[in-house]
Amino acid sequence: MRYWVLLWWLGRAFRKGNYVLNILKIANRVALTSACFIASASALPRVWVSPQGVDVGTCGSATSPCKTFQFATALVDANGEISVRDPGDFGAVSINKSLSIVNHTGGTAAIGTPLIGQTAVTVGVGAGDVYLHGLTLNGFGKGQTGILHSGNGKLVIADLIIQNFTNGVICSNADSTLILRSSILLKNANFGARLVSNKTEIFKTSFSGSLYGLAIGSSATVGKNATAIITDSEISQNTLGLVIAAATVSIGETKIFKNSTGIINSSAMPPVVNSYQNNYILSNGTDVVGTLTPVTLK
Numbered sequence: 001m002r003y004w005v006l007l008w009w010l011g012r013a014f015r016k017g018n019y020v021l022n023i024l025k026i027a028n029r030v031a032l033t034s035a036c037f038i039a040s041a042s043a044l045p046r047v048w049v050s051p052q053g054v055d056v057g058t059c060g061s062a063t064s065p066c067k068t069f070q071f072a073t074a075l076v077d078a079n080g081e082i083s084v085r086d087p088g089d090f091g092a093v094s095i096n097k098s099l100s101i102v103n104h105t106g107g108t109a110a111i112g113t114p115l116i117g118q119t120a121v122t123v124g125v126g127a128g129d130v131y132l133h134g135l136t137l138n139g140f141g142k143g144q145t146g147i148l149h150s151g152n153g154k155l156v157i158a159d160l161i162i163q164n165f166t167n168g169v170i171c172s173n174a175d176s177t178l179i180l181r182s183s184i185l186l187k188n189a190n191f192g193a194r195l196v197s198n199k200t201e202i203f204k205t206s207f208s209g210s211l212y213g214l215a216i217g218s219s220a221t222v223g224k225n226a227t228a229i230i231t232d233s234e235i236s237q238n239t240l241g242l243v244i245a246a247a248t249v250s251i252g253e254t255k256i257f258k259n260s261t262g263i264i265n266s267s268a269m270p271p272v273v274n275s276y277q278n279n280y281i282l283s284n285g286t287d288v289v290g291t292l293t294p295v296t297l298k
Helices: 002-014 019-042 069-075
Strands: 044-049 076-084 093-095 099-103 109-112 119-123 130-133 135-138 145-149 154-158 161-163 167-171 177-181 184-186 191-195 199-203 206-208 212-216 226-231 234-236 240-244 247-252 255-257 261-265 273-276 280-282 286-289 293-295
Touching (some): 044 069, 145 161, 161 167, 184 191, 191 206, 206 212
Parallel strands (some): 044 076, 076 099, 135 161, 177 199, 184 206, 234 255, 255 280
């Protein structure tokens, strides 16, 4: 198609008097036309990445992968997938559209952030729904945040290890949804996770080695009441295990132990913290501060 366009413009040039000027104009128009073709062809439903890849405009196939997550985000379709082909470190990434990042290797797909104050994964306001699977995020004691979610879409975090940041996961938008499952949040200095999402679901996830293991809701979020369901999870060896403010939380089949304080319910709103009678809340310096509502299993 581009060659027919070129021939047509060349024909026009030779029918006019100023050949040089016309040829220059034609070259510019053909370059723009080619760029349009390349741009439209570059959006792919799946973009592969590998440490052996190269970040160029033609990368993205399994045989010619890109090198970094950030470059791959520009090439992948909205609602597409960035797929990890080989184990390695793929660099910090900012996400501003719906997409998935999935580790298919069985090895480690890492985002290491050795720079002071750096965030490994930033999910922005325009991101929509984002799915992260099988990644290892390491702040090496210098990174600020493992995952920062400020958008109002849904973020699914599955099978991740998030460690050695100041904060593991921060969700700052009360209108968002967060699903956290089968993950490990370890030795994040301040918050393992701080979540103000309107809807949070936590399943088979552990929080340990932080000042605040898991904090849900915020008294500063005026007019919003965060809701969360925590099941089959573990909160241990934190200074404050589970801290709840302005939130409705249901807890089931969860172990909260070996924290200085196990649970603090400081909700100024009606303090609804439902504890199903299959939890293990023992061996903390203080097990519970505030009120829990026992709920009988059905």
